[in-house]
Amino acid sequence: xxxxxxxxxxxxxxxxxxxxxxxxxxxxxxxxxxxxxxxxxxxxxxxxxxxxxxxxxxxxxxxxxxxxxxxxxxxxxxxxxxxxxxxxxxxxxxxxxxxxxxxxxxxxxxxxxxxxxxxxxxxxxxxxxxxxxxxxxxxxxxxxxxxxxxxxxxxxxxxxxxxxxxxxxxxxxxxxxxxxxxxxxxxxxxxxxxxxxxxxxxxxxxxxxxxxxxxxxxxxxxxxxxxxxxxxxxxxxxxxxxxxxxxxxxxxxxxxxxxxxxxxxxxxxxxxxxxxxxxxxxxxxxxxxxxxxxxxxxxxxxxxxxxxxxxxxxxxxxxxxxxxxxxxxxxxxxxxxxxxxxxxxxxxxxxxxxxxxxxxxx
Amino acid sequence: xxxxxxxxxxxxxxxxxxxxxxxxxxxxxxxxxxxxxxxxxxxxxxxxxxxxxxxxxxxxxxxxxxxxxxxxxxxxxxxxxxxxxxxxxxxxxxxxxxxxxxxxxxxxxxxxxxxxxxxxxxxxxxxxxxxxxxxxxxxxxxxxxxxxxxxxxxxxxxxxxxxxxxxxxxxxxxxxxxxxxxxxxxxxxxxxxxxxxxxxxxxxxxxxxxxxxxxxxxxxxxxxxxxxxxxxxxxxxxxxxxxxxxxxxxxxxxxxxxxxxxxxxxxxxxxxxxxxxxxxxxxxxxxxxxxxxxxxxxxxxxxxxxxxxxxxxxxxxxxxxxxxxxxxxxxxxxxxxxxxxxxxxxxxxxxxxxxxxxxxxx
Numbered sequence: 001x002x003x004x005x006x007x008x009x010x011x012x013x014x015x016x017x018x019x020x021x022x023x024x025x026x027x028x029x030x031x032x033x034x035x036x037x038x039x040x041x042x043x044x045x046x047x048x049x050x051x052x053x054x055x056x057x058x059x060x061x062x063x064x065x066x067x068x069x070x071x072x073x074x075x076x077x078x079x080x081x082x083x084x085x086x087x088x089x090x091x092x093x094x095x096x097x098x099x100x101x102x103x104x105x106x107x108x109x110x111x112x113x114x115x116x117x118x119x120x121x122x123x124x125x126x127x128x129x130x131x132x133x134x135x136x137x138x139x140x141x142x143x144x145x146x147x148x149x150x151x152x153x154x155x156x157x158x159x160x161x162x163x164x165x166x167x168x169x170x171x172x173x174x175x176x177x178x179x180x181x182x183x184x185x186x187x188x189x190x191x192x193x194x195x196x197x198x199x200x201x202x203x204x205x206x207x208x209x210x211x212x213x214x215x216x217x218x219x220x221x222x223x224x225x226x227x228x229x230x231x232x233x234x235x236x237x238x239x240x241x242x243x244x245x246x247x248x249x250x251x252x253x254x255x256x257x258x259x260x261x262x263x264x265x266x267x268x269x270x271x272x273x274x275x276x277x278x279x280x281x282x283x284x285x286x287x288x289x290x291x292x293x294x295x296x297x298x299x300x301x302x303x304x305x306x307x308x309x310x311x312x313x314x315x316x317x318x319x320x321x322x323x324x325x326x327x328x329x330x331x332x333x334x335x336x337x338x339x340x341x342x343x344x345x346x347x348x349x350x351x352x353x354x355x356x357x358x359x360x361x362x
Numbered sequence: 363x364x365x366x367x368x369x370x371x372x373x374x375x376x377x378x379x380x381x382x383x384x385x386x387x388x389x390x391x392x393x394x395x396x397x398x399x400x401x402x403x404x405x406x407x408x409x410x411x412x413x414x415x416x417x418x419x420x421x422x423x424x425x426x427x428x429x430x431x432x433x434x435x436x437x438x439x440x441x442x443x444x445x446x447x448x449x450x451x452x453x454x455x456x457x458x459x460x461x462x463x464x465x466x467x468x469x470x471x472x473x474x475x476x477x478x479x480x481x482x483x484x485x486x487x488x489x490x491x492x493x494x495x496x497x498x499x500x501x502x503x504x505x506x507x508x509x510x511x512x513x514x515x516x517x518x519x520x521x522x523x524x525x526x527x528x529x530x531x532x533x534x535x536x537x538x539x540x541x542x543x544x545x546x547x548x549x550x551x552x553x554x555x556x557x558x559x560x561x562x563x564x565x566x567x568x569x570x571x572x573x574x575x576x577x578x579x580x581x582x583x584x585x586x587x588x589x590x591x592x593x594x595x596x597x598x599x600x601x602x603x604x605x606x607x608x609x610x611x612x613x614x615x616x617x618x619x620x621x622x623x624x625x626x627x628x629x630x631x632x633x634x635x636x637x638x639x640x641x642x643x644x645x646x647x648x649x650x651x652x653x654x655x656x657x658x659x660x661x662x663x664x665x666x667x668x669x670x671x672x673x674x675x676x677x678x679x680x681x682x683x684x685x686x687x688x689x690x691x692x693x694x695x696x697x698x699x700x701x702x703x704x705x706x707x708x709x710x711x712x713x714x715x716x717x718x719x720x721x722x723x724x
Contacts, residue, residue: 024439029417034393041422045429050437053417055391060403060415067407075412077386077446084439 001035004153008130009039012089013047015160016128016204016212021048023086026125028056032134033091040089052081056090058099065100070107072114082121093132097140126205130156130212131297141293154288155213155298163215164202167285169358170217170350174198177345180221180281182306184341186229189248191221191281199316208316215286215301220317220324221278221308223251228308232292232299232334239264244333252276253310268310274327280309280317282332283343283351292334300332304354306343307334363397366515370492371401374451375409377522378490378566378574383410385448388487390418394496395453402451414443418452420461427462432469434476444483455494459502488567492518492574493659503655516650517575517660525577526564529647531720532579532712536560539707542583542643544668546703548591551610553583553643561678570678577648577663582679582686583640583670585613590670594654594661594696601626606695614638615672630672636689642671642679644694645705645713654696662694666716668705669696 013019025044029037037053044051082088100108112119131137131152138148174180178194196219200207203214230244241261246253253276258265269276286301293299300307309332313324336354337343343351350357375381387406391399399415406413444450462470474481493499493514500510536542540556558581562569565576592606603623608615615638620627631638648663655661662669671694675686698716699705705713712719 022435024437026439029419029422031396034419034421037417037419038421038425041426042429045426048431048433048435050435050440051422051426052437052440052443053419053422055399055415055417057391057396057399057415059396059400060391060413063400064403064407064413067404069410071410073384073410073412075386075414077388077443077448078412078414080446081414081439081443084442086439 001039002149004149004157005035005039006042007157008036008153009043011156011160012040012128012130012212013043016130017087017089017126018205019044019047019049019087023049024052024084025049025087025089026052026054026081026085028054028088028090030056030091030093030132031058031095032136033093033132036091036093036132040091049087056092058094058096062100062103065103065107065111068107068111070110072111075115075118078115079118079121082118082125085125088122088125088127090127090129091132092129093134093137095134095136097136128205128210128212137295141295143293151291151293154290155286155301156288158213158215158286158288160203163285164200164204164207166358167200167202167215167217170283170285170356171198171200173345173350174217174219179346181342181344181347182228183344184229184335184337186231186245187227187335189224189226189228191224191278193219193221193281195319196220196222196317197319199314211297213286213288213298213301215289215303216282216284218280218282218314218317220313221281224248224278225250228335230333230335232302232305232336233294234296234299234333235294236261236264236268236331241265241333246333251278268329268331271311271329272327274325275311275329277310277325277327278308279311279313279325279327279330280307280332282307282309296332299334302334304337305334306337307332309333363401364511366511366519367397367401368404369519370398370515371405373518373522374402374490374492374574375405378492379449379451379488380567381406381409381411381449385411386414386446387411387449387451388414388416388443388447390416390450390452392418392453392455392494393420393457394498395455395494398453398455398494402453411449418454420456420458424462424465427465427469427473430469430473432472434473437477437480440477441480441483444480444487447487450484450487450489452489452491453494454491455496455499457496457498459498490567490572490574499657503657505655513653513655516652517648517663518650520575520577520648520650522565525647526562526566526569528720529562529564529577529579532645532647532718533560533562535707535712536579536581541708543704543706543709544590544697545706546697546699548593548607549589549697551586551588551590553586553640555581555583555643557681558582558584558679559681561676573659575648575650575660575663577651577665578644578646580642580644580676580679582675583643586610586640587612590695590697592695592697594667594698595656596658596661596695597656598623598626598630598693603627603695608695613640630691630693633673633691634689636687637673637691639672639687639689640670641673641675641687641689641692642669642694644669644671658694661696664696666699667696668699669694671695
């Protein structure tokens with residue numbers, strides 16, 4: 001077995017999920033994640049945890065949902081499982097990213113609604129989602145299998161403790177700041193963050209960060225003015241969006257364009273009122289991620305990028321009792337902080353040319 | 363998909379497990395049983411049942427158990443799952459029958475003891491165990507993959523309703539009878555079955571029969587005298603046993619020999635007092651099984667065979683409050699009812715030359 005698979009499993013169990021002896025751990029194994037499941041099982045055994053593996057097969061799900069009439073009964077046994085479980089680890093990595101493409105949307109939605117209590121019970125555990133590199137995901141990233149494995153392990157196998165400390169530094173600056181200005185090629189935008197709390201997303205449940213890899217600091221802007229060009233391509237509701245350009249006034253998008261996918265962008269902005277406003281400002285801090293792979297969970301963590309999300313804000317960033325931007329959507333759009341770029345907090349440059357001031361001894 | 367996989371899934375869900383709309387069904391998927399899992403999911407979806415798939419991977423189990431120190435905590439979440447589940451379907455069929463060969467026996471036993479409550483909760487559901495034909499199982503049977511698939515589906519895809527009726531006829535004869543005599547090549551043995559109840563093992567929970575395929579009628583003999591030659595080879599505790607010959611007096615083995623595996627047979631008989639006595643007389647009724655494959659779950663169901671088990675008796679065969687033969691073991695030994703053989707109940711020939719009298723219009 002590739003030593004990196006063992007290291008991935010150890011990072012997941014120890015750093016991310018903080019599994020303790022006697023914990024009841026449910027491990028969801030996607031069709032292509034067998035090798036990671038074997039490594040995770042060994043770590044869980046060594047730590048004295050209990051293990052129940054579930055089979056997260058897209059093909060099984062597809063067959064089940066396509067055959068069902070959509071009138072789903074409550075899933076009491078499954079809910080009982082997660083209500084008692086301490087930890088839930090989702091090992092993603094399928095064999096075909098389009099495996100459930102022909103499941104009718106109404107049945108899928110009905111199933112999600114009927115299983116909302118199961119999802120809530122699962123989210124109440126110390127849950128972590130990670131990705132085992134499969135050929136299918138390499139294909140989706142436009143990469144060879146070997147290169148994709150290198151890519152994933154570079155992103156996952158970080159010195160998380162050190163990165164968490166570095167991100168804590170940035171969180172401190174944002175928590176004490178009132179205004180962020182981002183200047184880059186085609187971008188000059190000012191966001192008020194007064195009173196908001198940044199999240200140190202360090203890929204561990206103790207940071208309320210549930211994805212491995214992670215590596216970003218994010219907050220919820222109060223308002224925003226200016227323009228942004230998102231030069232990292234993203235896929236929005238199935239359509240590739242390139243060089244989206246948004247103009248904000250008083251927190252709302254007042255003009256937009258895109259080199260590709262402009263109609264999809266228009267549809268997105270039209271979803272509801274909240275879709276025209278920002279829910280998140282995130283700053284990528286994971287230096288293991290050096291290129292976009294059309295997978296937002298990786299792309300938005302890329303060091304030297306900043307992302308803004310149209311739509312829903314996370315409660316963790318808001319003062320108690322305050323409601324942030326609400327919307328049915330939350331779509332991250334990403335811009336590179338390249339040569340000549342600056343990120344300023346209250347006028348103070350925190351990052352220049354994509355490098356934080358402390359990286360240059362500042 | 364092979365139509366037989368769909369038919370297998372329908373037989374399992376409808377005939378064997380009697381799944382009803384809204385049932386919480388847990389499906390254990392062995393590493394090689396993916397295709398059957400997809401077919402079962404479609405049938406469960408169509409029937410309006412809930413589905414939770416677990417991953418029954420031998421390699422995951424091996425990694426977990428080898429890493430564990432053997433001091434297992436109670437598995438409360440898993441127990442809660444099975445306590446609420448209505449049906450448990452185990453889809454066996456791995457990729458390597460020796461996958462857990464290097465798990466230390468003491469850890470395996472400690473795990474089984476710590477999970478006894480989980481096992482009991484699972485056995486309290488309407489559980490059914492079946493086998494998806496894999497290359498690994500074909501190899502273990504000494505057969506090509508295609509021939510093995512034909513073999514398994516011939517065994518599984520029976521007219522179970524008709525077979526259950528035929529077996530009910532035999533059960534009626536045994537329940538009303540006092541003495542069974544079996545005469546075959548190297549065999550002449552008389553078993554008292556007075557007061558015992560036969561089980562119609564028709565591969566359905568409504569018959570308290572939990573394996574698919576099944577197809578046998580069995581009871582618990584009170585006592586036995588005579589000699590038997592078991593000419594169907596079986597593997598006993600890892601050793602191939604050929605032409606085992608047992609001599610019984612007053613219910614107990616008083617002499618034995620074997621053409622191969624005699625030492626293993628001696629060890630088996632030496633396990634405890636109950637290992638020298640019979641726990642079961644079974645009569646194979648599945649005409650889809652036409653050859654032994656070194657898998658007792660199939661071999662003992664073969665039409666034209668009879669099996670006797672050394673060791674533990676099943677409570678279902680005993681009058682209320684009566685304890686049958688007890689032992690740590692239950693090992694089925696099988697003999698062919700070939701040309702010239704007879705099976706008599708109270709002197710009345712029920713079967714001749716391996717054919718029941720009603721097959722010949724009697």
